[in-house]
Amino acid sequence: MRHLLSCRDLDLTTTTAILDLAEEMQQVQSRPVKKLPALRGRTIVNIFFEDSTRTRTSFEIAGKWLSADTINVSAKGSSVSKGESLRDTMLTLDAMGVDAFVIRHASSGAAAQVASWVKAQVVNAGDGQHEHPTQALLDAFTMRQHFARHDLGGFEGKRVAIVGDVLHSRVARSNVILQQTLGSEVVLVAPPTLMPTGADTWGCEVTKDFDEVLDSCDIVMMLRVQRERMAGGFFPTEREYTEAYGLTPERLAAMKSGAAICHPGPMNRGVEISSAAADAANSLVLEQVAAGVAIRMSVLYHLLGSDEGAMH
Amino acid sequence: MPSLLITGAKLADGTTTDLFIADGVLADPGSAPAGVERIDADGLIAIPGLVDPHTHLRQPGREDAETVDTGTAAAARGGFTCVHAMANLTPVTDTAEAAEFVQSLGERDGHCEVRVVGAVTKGLDGEELSELGLMANSRANVRVFSDDGRCVADSLVMRRALTYVKSFDGVIAQHSQDPRLAGPTACCHESEWSGKLGLPGWPSQAESIIVARDVQLAELTDSRIHVCHVSTAESVEVIRWAKKRGIKVTAEATPHHLLLDTPLVAGYDTTFKVNPPLRTSEHLEAIREALADGTIDMVGTDHAPHARQDKDHPFDVALPGMIGLEQALAVVMEVMVNTGRMDWPTLVERMSFAPARLGHTPTQGRPLAIGEPANVTLVDPSARATVDAEQSRSRARNNPYHGRELPDPVMATIWAGKVTYRR
Numbered sequence: 064m065r066h067l068l069s070c071r072d073l074d075l076t077t078t079t080a081i082l083d084l085a086e087e088m089q090q091v092q093s094r095p096v097k098k099l100p101a102l103r104g105r106t107i108v109n110i111f112f113e114d115s116t117r118t119r120t121s122f123e124i125a126g127k128w129l130s131a132d133t134i135n136v137s138a139k140g141s142s143v144s145k146g147e148s149l150r151d152t153m154l155t156l157d158a159m160g161v162d163a164f165v166i167r168h169a170s171s172g173a174a175a176q177v178a179s180w181v182k183a184q185v186v187n188a189g190d191g192q193h194e195h196p197t198q199a200l201l202d203a204f205t206m207r208q209h210f211a212r213h214d215l216g217g218f219e220g221k222r223v224a225i226v227g228d229v230l231h232s233r234v235a236r237s238n239v240i241l242q243q244t245l246g247s248e249v250v251l252v253a254p255p256t257l258m259p260t261g262a263d264t265w266g267c268e269v270t271k272d273f274d275e276v277l278d279s280c281d282i283v284m285m286l287r288v289q290r291e292r293m294a295g296g297f298f299p300t301e302r303e304y305t306e307a308y309g310l311t312p313e314r315l316a317a318m319k320s321g322a323a324i325c326h327p328g329p330m331n332r333g334v335e336i337s338s339a340a341a342d343a344a345n346s347l348v349l350e351q352v353a354a355g356v357a358i359r360m361s362v363l364y365h366l367l368g369s370d371e372g373a374m375h
Numbered sequence: 376m377p378s379l380l381i382t383g384a385k386l387a388d389g390t391t392t393d394l395f396i397a398d399g400v401l402a403d404p405g406s407a408p409a410g411v412e413r414i415d416a417d418g419l420i421a422i423p424g425l426v427d428p429h430t431h432l433r434q435p436g437r438e439d440a441e442t443v444d445t446g447t448a449a450a451a452r453g454g455f456t457c458v459h460a461m462a463n464l465t466p467v468t469d470t471a472e473a474a475e476f477v478q479s480l481g482e483r484d485g486h487c488e489v490r491v492v493g494a495v496t497k498g499l500d501g502e503e504l505s506e507l508g509l510m511a512n513s514r515a516n517v518r519v520f521s522d523d524g525r526c527v528a529d530s531l532v533m534r535r536a537l538t539y540v541k542s543f544d545g546v547i548a549q550h551s552q553d554p555r556l557a558g559p560t561a562c563c564h565e566s567e568w569s570g571k572l573g574l575p576g577w578p579s580q581a582e583s584i585i586v587a588r589d590v591q592l593a594e595l596t597d598s599r600i601h602v603c604h605v606s607t608a609e610s611v612e613v614i615r616w617a618k619k620r621g622i623k624v625t626a627e628a629t630p631h632h633l634l635l636d637t638p639l640v641a642g643y644d645t646t647f648k649v650n651p652p653l654r655t656s657e658h659l660e661a662i663r664e665a666l667a668d669g670t671i672d673m674v675g676t677d678h679a680p681h682a683r684q685d686k687d688h689p690f691d692v693a694l695p696g697m698i699g700l701e702q703a704l705a706v707v708m709e710v711m712v713n714t715g716r717m718d719w720p721t722l723v724e725r726m727s728f729a730p731a732r733l734g735h736t737p738t739q740g741r742p743l744a745i746g747e748p749a750n751v752t753l754v755d756p757s758a759r760a761t762v763d764a765e766q767s768r769s770r771a772r773n774n775p776y777h778g779r780e781l782p783d784p785v786m787a788t789i790w791a792g793k794v795t796y797r798r
Contacts, residue, residue: 150687170689171573172643179642191691192573236573260576261567 066178066185067362070196070240077365078244082204085354085361091128092357102131105162105367110136110153111188112168117328117352118188118197122165125359131162131367149173150180157181163367166190171233184366192231198327199237201358203245205350206282209323215281218245222279226252227286227308227335228297230259234327235286239265250276254308256297273308277317284325285310285336301334310340323347376792380407384416384753386743387719394421396749399792403745416753419786422723424456424487424750425704426730426739428548428627429523429603429675431696432458432489434480436465441680441770443477446700447486449678449769451795453700454752454785456487457731457739458678462494463524469494469505471513478515486795487788490734491515495522495536495547501529504536511543518734521548523603524650526585528554533589537598546599546625546733549589551610552651557581562691564652568637574690577652583609590617590624601733602626604677606651608661615670625733627675628662630699630706635775645686646773649679650695666725667716673729676703680771697775701767704754705782712756713782738791749792754784 064072073081091097107126111119119135126133138152153164163184166174171191178185189195203218210216223242229235229251242249249267251258263269270276277283288304298304305311310324315337318324324336324346332338341348378397385391393404395411427450433441443460450458460477462468468477474491481489493510497503499522510517520540527533527549536547557577563569565576586602590613593600602614605626617624637655639647647653654662665671679696686693699706707726711717717725731740741747760783764774788796 148684148687149689151684168689170691173689175643176645176689179644190573191689194573230570233573236571259570260565261570264567265571 064366067196067366068174068178068185068187069194070199070237070244073196073241073244075244078200078203078241081200081358081361081365082207084364085204085357088360089357097128098130099128100130101364101368102126102129105131106160107131107133107163107165107363108136108156108161109133109165110138110156112138112173113189114139115167115189117355118167121355122188122359124356125363128356129360129363131363149176153177153181157183163363186362186366189233191233193233194237195233196237196241197359197362198234199241200362201351201354202238202284202325202327203241204354204358205325205347206323208350209347213321215321218242218247221247221281222250223247223282223284224250224252224276224280225284225286226273228257228288228292229253229262229286230257231289231292232286238284239267243267250280252276252308254298254304257292273314277314278319280319281322282325283310283318283322287327287329288331288335305334309334310336312337312339315340315343325351328352378407378411379414379789379794380404380411381414381416381421381751381753384419384421387420387422387723394743394751396751396789396792399749401743401745401747401749414753414787418755420719420754420756421743422719422752422754423727423741423743424739424752424788424790425454425726426457426736427455427676427678427700427703428459428519428673428730428733429677430458430460430700431463431679432460433464433680435476437682440682440685442484443480443489444484445768445770446678446680447484447489449698449700449767451486451788451790452768452785453702454704454754454788455700456750456752456788456790457490457736458487458700459490459492459519459734461523462492462521463499467494467498468492469497471506471509474510474513474515474517487790488736488739490519490736491517492519492521492548493517495520495527496532499525501525501527501532504532504539507536507539507545508543511545518543518545519548519601520545521550521603523548523550526550526552526554530588530592534592534596537592537596537600541596541598544599544735546601548601548603549585550603551582551585551589553581553584556584560691562648562652562695563640564637564654566637566655568641572641572643574640579607579609579654579658582607582651583613586610587613590614590622593624594620594622597623599623599625604629604632604651604675605662605665605671606632606654606658608658611661611665611670614665618670625672625729626670627673628666628671629675629677630703631697631775632662633659633666633710634706640690643690645688645690645693646697646775648690648693648695649697663710663716666711667721672725673733674703674707674726675730676700680769681773683772686773697773698767698769698771701769702762702776702781704784706776708756708782708784749789751789752785753787755786756784758783
C-alpha cells in the first residue's frame with residue numbers, strides 16, 4: 064500500500080495487521096521511554112488546510128514516537144489566499160524531499176488529488192465530506208478491545224449504528240466501508256435531510272427511526288451535529304433533533320446489554336449526546352482518543368516502515 | 376482569393392459531386408479553369424461548415440486560457456466555420472461597445488466567423504437588463520443573449536428580457552440552474568456518486584425547474600427561448616411538452632453530455648468538472664434520443680478553456696468547464712452516426728443549419744449549392760485517432776477526451792472560400 068486515501072484501500076488482512084500492530088504500539092505507550100527507532104531519518108509533513116487539534120496532534124506524536132522527523136504546516140488559507148493552487152503548494156513541499164504527507168483538507172478528494180501529483184506517500188487525515196480512514200481504524204480498534212474485554216467475540220455479525228449527520232460526515236463514510244470489511248452489519252440512522260443520496264446502495268440498513276433499531280445494536284456511534292447545519296435548514300430545531308436522534312438518558316437505558324457508545328468528538332453535549340451517555344460506563348469516547356496515537360503509529364509504520372513502502 | 380476544386384466528394388444525402396470554390400462562394404464546377412488547385416475528395420463527405428452556438432473564447436480578459444486566434448483555430452480544426460462567443464468575458468459583453476470590440480477581434484484574428492453573444496443582464500448579475508437593443512443595432516448585430524455561466528434566476532427579469540428581445544427577434548439562451556437547489560458549490564450530479572464521493576450534489580431537477588419556468592415565460596411573452604446545454608431527462612420531457620404546445624423553444628446538447636458520465640469524476644480529476652455536471656447513463660440516453668428526434672435541435676460545444684492553475688484546485692473549488700471544439704464532430708459521429716441513431720443530413724441540421732438559424736446568421740448553415748457561401752467541411756468518416764490534449768490548437772489542455780480513441784474526421788475546413796484547416 065503506497066497511500067492510505069480511503070478505507071477501500073484496506074482489505075481484511077491489512078486492516079487486521081494494522082489493528083494488531085496498534086496493540087503493540089499501545090504497549091509502547093505505557094513504557095517510560097516511548098520512542099521506537101522504526102522511522103528514523105524519515106520526514107513526515109502534517110499539512111492541515113483545516114483546523115484539527117486531536118487528529119494533528121496524534122499524528123505528530125505518532126510520528127515522533129517512531130523517531131520520524133515530523134513537521135506541522137498549518138496551511139489554512141495560507142497559499143490559497145495568495146492565489147496558489149493546491150498542486151503548486153504540494154509540489155513545492157514535495158520538492159524538499161518529504162517522505163510522506165499527512166493531509167487534512169475541507170474539500171472531498173483533496174488527498175487523492177495530492178497523491179496523483181506528488182512523489183511522497185500520502186495519508187488522508189480527513190478530506191471534506193468524503194473519508195477519514197484513520198478515524199475508522201481507531202474506532203474499529205476501540206470496538207475490538209471492547210468486544211475482547213467483555214468476551215463478545217469478533218466483528219462478524221455485530222450491528223453498528225451510525226447516527227446523525229451522515230450526509231456531511233467523512234467519519235460515517237469511512238466507518239461504513241471498514242466495518243463492512245470487518246464483517247459487521249452497519250445501520251445508518253439520520254433525518255431524511257441528512258441521509259446521502261444513494262446511501263441505500265452502500266450495503267447497509269438505512270432508517271430514520273433511531274428507536275426502531277437502538278436495542279438491536281452492539282455499537283452506537285453518534286456523529287457530531289455541526290452548528291452550521293442547524294442554520295442550514297436541515298432540521299427545524301436543536302430540540303427536535305435531540306428528541307428524535309439524541310442519545311438521551313432514556314435511549315441509553317434502552318440500549319442492548321453489552322452495547323457500547325462511540326463518538327468521534329468533539330461532542331455537543333445535550334444535542335446529539337447527553338452527558339449521561341457521554342460519561343456512561345459503556346462510553347468508549349476517551350478510549351477512542353487514546354487509540355488515536357497507536358493507530359496512527361501503526362499506519363505510518365505500515366506505509367513507511369519498509370524500504371518499498373509496502374505492507375509487511 | 377485562390378479558387379479551389381474539390382472533386383468526387385460525397386454529400387450528406389449520398390450523392391457525389393465536385394465543388395468549385397471561387398470568390399468565397401460555390402460556383403459551377405464546369406467553369407473551373409484547367410490549372411485550378413484541386414482536393415481529391417474521393418471517399419470523403421462534404422458537409423456545410425459547422426456552427427457552434429456556444430463557445431467561450433476568453434478574450435478579452437483571460438488570454439492566458441484562450442484567445443480568439445487560438446479558440447477559432449481549434450474551431451477550424453473541428454470543422455467549424457462559425458462560433459458564437461459567449462458574453463462572460465472581462466469586461467462582460469453587455470454594451471454595444473463591448474460587442475463591437477469582440478466583433479472586431481473576430482474579424483481580425485478569427486479562423487472562422489465569430490458571432491457575438493450579448494449578456495442578458497449588466498455584469499451577468501441577473502438584475503438589470505444590459506443594452507440589448509443597442510447591441511442588436513450595433514455592428515455586431517447581436518441576436519443571441521445569454522448570461523451563460525449563470526442563470527437568469529429572477530422570473531421577472533427573465534420575463535422582461537424575453538419581452539424586450541422579441542422586438543428585434545432576439546433569443547434568450549438560458550443557462551438553466553436553480554441557484555438555490557444547485558448552489559455555487561454543487562459540482563457532482565446528485566446521485567449515488569455524489570453521496571459516495573462526498574461532493575455537493577447538483578440534482579437534475581435544478582435544471583428542469585428552470586426550463587419549465589422559462590418555456591412558460593416564452594409562451595406568456597410569445598418570445599424565443601433557447602435552452603443551453605440540456606443535461607437531464609426531465610428537461611428533455613419539458614422541452615418535448617413545450618414544443619408540442621407550439622412554444623418557441625430550441626435546445627442544445629453538448630458533446631460531453633452525450634458521451635461522458637458521472638463515474639468519470641470518481642477520481643476527482645477536475646478535467647471532468649463541468650457545469651451542468653456529467654450525468655448518469657439514463658440521462659445520457661435521454662439526451663441522445665432527444666437529439667435524434669429533434670427535441671434537442673442542435674449541438675453546442677460549451678467549449679470552456681481554462682488555464683491549468685484554475686483546474687489545479689480541489690474538486691469543489693476548481694473552475695468548471697471542458698474544451699470541446701476539436702472533438703465535437705467526432706463525438707457526435709461516435710455516439711449518434713456510427714450507432715445508426717442519426718444520418719448525415721440530420722447531423723448537418725443539428726450542427727450547421729439549426730445553430731445558424733438561432734442567431735439569424737445568413738452566411739452560415741447553407742446547403743452546398745451553387746451561389747451559396749463556400750463554407751465546407753471535408754470529413755473522412757473512417758479515420759480514427761487517440762486524442763492527445765497536447766496536440767490541441769486550443770491554448771487550454773482541459774480536454775476530457777484525452778487518451779480516448781475517437782473518430783478523427785476533419786480533413787479540411789473551408790470558411791468563406793479560404794482553407795482554414797487542412798490535414
